[in-house]
Every structure is written in structure tokens, then in C-alpha cells.
Amino acid sequence: MSDLATVLVGRLAASFDEARDPVRAVGAAAYMRDLFPFLGLTSPVRRARARLALAGLPRPTEAELRDVALACWSRDEREFQQFACDYLAANIKVPGPAFLDTVAELIVTKSWWDTVDPLAAHVAGGLVRRHPETVTTMDEWSRADDMWLIRTAILHQLTYGAATDADRLFGYCAAQAGHRDFFIRKAIGWALRQHARTDPAAVRAFLAAQSDRLSPLSRREAAKHLSPIRP
Template identity: 55%
Template sequence: MSDLADQVVARVVPMFTAEADPARAEGQRAYMRDQFPYLGLTLPQVRKMSKTLMKSVPPAGPDDLREIALRCWEMPAREYQYFACEILRADALGPSFLVTLRTLITTKSWWDTVDPLATRIVGDLVRAHRSLAATMDEWSGDDNVWLARTAVLHQLHWGVETDTRRLFSYCTAQAGHRDFFIRKAIGWALRHYARTDPSAVRAYVDAHRDALSPLSVREATKHL
């Protein structure tokens, strides 16, 4: 057990509970299709309190962050999972942390935690440790929708560093997927990369229009 993790968990619970808004919590729970209970905190509130809390304790290492995140994932209120997503920083992690991220992605899974983990934490970790791209290759074909979505989205903020071969191959491999979250991820990833290379995205969509879902095509070409 980490002393720092104990400190953080002991502080975050009363901090978040003090700002709880039961009326807002009901609306949040309904919006998220009754997937999770809520305290009624807004995301800006979570972000502000997360920064305040983490500045008040010693710097957290990978082992501390792992324990904090896993303990937050065990808590019922969704805001604690948001807190974990906020405090994970790829520059404080190592390649082995991807195992923990897989656990977080495949546990209490929904887009609200998977997307920040995919686009920021996993994405930054793979960019810093390129050997992890082989794991993204595995995830891109995984039966777990959230792992596949993470693989498609992990390069979202890479810009000119994007490995287009991987991006396009992941999209092609999942083009016929029936799940909304995969179809949406394909469109989102392509649309975002179109900011960097619109001609490449246009050419890809034109070549694969028959295989891609209408949702993926619509999202990918929204700003072309």
C-alpha cells in the first residue's frame, strides 16, 4: 500500500463530497444512461480540485498513480474515475503502465473515461515509447469495443507525427464494425487527421467509401 495513495484518497473523498449537488447528479446519471452514480460535480470542478489536491502532496510516481487510479476505479461515484484520468500523466509513467491502462479501459467502460485515457494518456505513452505500437496493433483487432476504440483514437493529437499506415489500417479493419462507438471513433480520428493532411483523408474515404459506415464517412468529411 502506498502512503501517498492513502493521503490522496483520504483527501479527495471529503473534497468531492463537500461540493456534491444531488440535483445535478440525477441529470448526469440520466444523461449517461444510468451507467454510474454521480456526485453532481462538473468536469471543470473536478479538474480544479484535482490540480489543487495534487499540488498539496509530494509528486506521485508510477506506483502511486497506479494505486490511486485503481482505488478510484473501485469507488462508485463516477467523478472519482474522472479524477484518476486527470492526474495520470504519461511523462510520469513507463511502458509497463499500459497494463494498468488496459484494466482502466476495460473496467467501468464508457466513452467518458475511455476517450481521455485513449487520446491523452495512452496516446502520449505510445508516442514516447514507440515499441508500444505493437500493443495498439493487437488492441485494434480486439473483441473488446473499448480497446479497439482506444487503438483507433490513440494518435488523435499526434498531428504530423501520425503513423498514417496504422491509422488507415485500423480504420479499414474495423470499417464494417456494427458498434456505434467504433464507427464514431473511425470518423473522429479521420476528421481530426484531416486538419493535418486533408488530401490524404479525402483519398482514403473515397477509396473506402463502400466499406465505411455512413456515420464514419459523415464524421470524417465534416470539415473537408
């Protein structure tokens, strides 16, 4: 592990431990179905403590980013993985296209929505925006066996707004319309709902064309903010 990763994760451990809240930790773990132990830090406290740990440290290299992320993923408490997601997003200009391999490793390890979603929208999405050729990796993930990679592909354009590749988004959603897992159905609805902010007519047309294939959850989420069509 690099010196930067060793120092940073050591500082985080000390800073987080000072602010741990055992009572809140029990509730946080229960909210996440007891999949992970928690220190009991609220998001504002975690981020404030992270800023203290980061003070005076240099911007990481790509290799150091990977070391920090993997070191955080090796820790038991979920706040370390949540920090790593923030850290990667804040340094998204550093890594090159090959860093998607590291992102995939994080996505399929200790997987749950609280890490997968920021990795999708802010890390994978940020890398694809900066390195457009890597969109083919999203195409591969959209057909993957791992549902969290599929969810990432569907959500990676969540912050793109008018720059969204609508054909690709609709293609991913149509291909996975019949997926049985809640998290994929929810992602389809979420991604479509977000794109409806930019092009509501296109989303409405897609919903009409795919009405027999999309789950009720996906349709309901996608249409949540669409105004009804007047006769």
C-alpha cells in the first residue's frame, strides 16, 4: 500500500473512531439489513471527519487512488467504503480509462446501493464522460451477470442532462426490462425519470412502446414527474 493510502486511512480510522456512536451504529446497520457493521457516523459528521483526515495531503495519483479505495474496502465499517466513494468522485480527473477495472472491482465487492449508486453516477459516469471510448465498457456491463454492474450501466448517465445518450439509455432499459430484481427495475425507473427532466416526450414515447415489457415499478418511477397527456 502506498504511503498516502497508509497515512490517510490511518487518519480516517482515528478520526472516525473519535466520533463513533454505538447507538446510531445499530440503527444504521439495521437500515442496511445488517449487511455491514457501522461506526454510527451521520453523513455530515463523516464528511467533516474526512476533511480533517485529508488536511495537508497531496492530490493522489491514479495508483494511490486505487490503494486508498481498496484499503477502505478492506475495512469492516461501512463508513470507510462511503468515504472512498466520495474520495474517488472528488478526484475523478486523476485516473485514466483503465481505472474502470478498479471501479468494477469495487462495485462487485461488498455491494449495496449506498456504494454502487455513487460509483455509478459520479465515478463510472465521470470516467465515461472524460474518456468517451470507455462507453463500450458500459455496454458490456449492461449485459453482465452481476446485477450491480447492470445497475451501474443504467445509472452511469444520471448526471449528464442534455448530454445523455438517449439511444443507449433506452437500449439498456429495454434490454433489462424483464429483469426480476428490484434494484434493476428501480434503476430503470430512476434513470428514465431523470432523463424526463431533459426530454419528457422521448421518455413518454419509450414508456408507451415498452409498456408490456417494463415492470409496474419501472413505469411508475419513470412517470412520477411526467405531466398527464391532455386529450
